[in-house]
Amino acid sequence: MKKALIYSLVILFNTSIGYAQILPGTLDVSGMPSFVQSIEDTVKEAGADDNTVGFESDFDATVISYVLDPTSIPLIGGVTSSEQNCSLNIFRYTVYMHTDYTPPGLLIEAKTTFNSGVRFPLSSPYDNLPVQPLGPRDLTPTSGSSYIAIPNNGGQAIKVFEFVGCRTDIPIQFRIKASATVPGVIATYNIHYTVVGSLL
């Protein structure tokens, strides 16, 4: 009981500190998605556009992780590990995505699933709080399990999902809808991910 009370006080203390500053973190993006259309994925009716069909990537074509950075402890010295920071500093993170240099007629959509990925660390004193200020350390897709169209414009990066607390190994699946006018050449495009932390 005393232990829980101490954890609660630590969390509340960190939360109040957090209002002054959200700790810095690092986004890791892994995977080089390869979108290869098969014959079965192409339009079958002459005259219709090829974007009426579409095709999907693997469910984990890209995997992203976001954890807080280790910090040094002033005066005392030493380092607070990433795991410790993530355990004691709980924020809400929103993930926005956009692409660049994709040709007209090419639509890239993305999605993940509810609570995909892994909490980091797996358990935290925050999980045992009677009242969790930001809710449970879950991941919530913006539009359920539906795909979201990724804009080809960094000025309009779109929210795809959000999560509470640090999280690793979040899989992202893509769906491609390409007009017949999109050139049949092997092309590469950048997909950008922006994580924004917040206190609420």
Place this chain on the structure above:
Amino acid sequence: MKNKQFIIVALSIVQVFFCNAQETINANDPNSFIFGGDSDFNTATLELQEILLTDLEPDPGNTISFGVNPSDMEAGKPVTGAGGTSVNEDIWLNFTYRGINYRNARILVYANQPLPADLEIKIQVIATANTGGNYNPNPNYNPIVASTSEQVLVYDFASGYTGDGEGTGYQLRYTIDNPNGASLPTGFEIIYEIR
């Protein structure tokens, strides 16, 4: 009172609008949103298939019959001049095309077997239309006499699609000249090939 209600309703509508709007940020300007967080990117590779599709609409039902109504026949007059159907303008040609490495395509027409002597079929593009398509028509408007030799019906065009169905793409005119009333061989077809 009415003004107050109107304002409340208007505010509700505005709020509903904002709730339904998808949330976006200007990721090009981190100073506009970053309190804490990070950004990164990866590179995706895209490889699309070549598409070469063409069909004749209405489909099914694009078989053309040129017949003669016996009651219209008159001794001394040619059979096709006796009122039998000799022209058909009901068929529309559609295509969907994606070229590899920006290669253009053409549409060729030919018969799958020789026509009987004294029987001539002409094929001609008489109009183009675009309903829901995205393409550059570039047709050959000259009448083409059907034969087993390939002939160009549509000159070079880039990737695109005509829209699907009748009333879009290329309207074709079939004209038959059959003074001796010959029949086409069984299984006779006129073939359109996009290449």
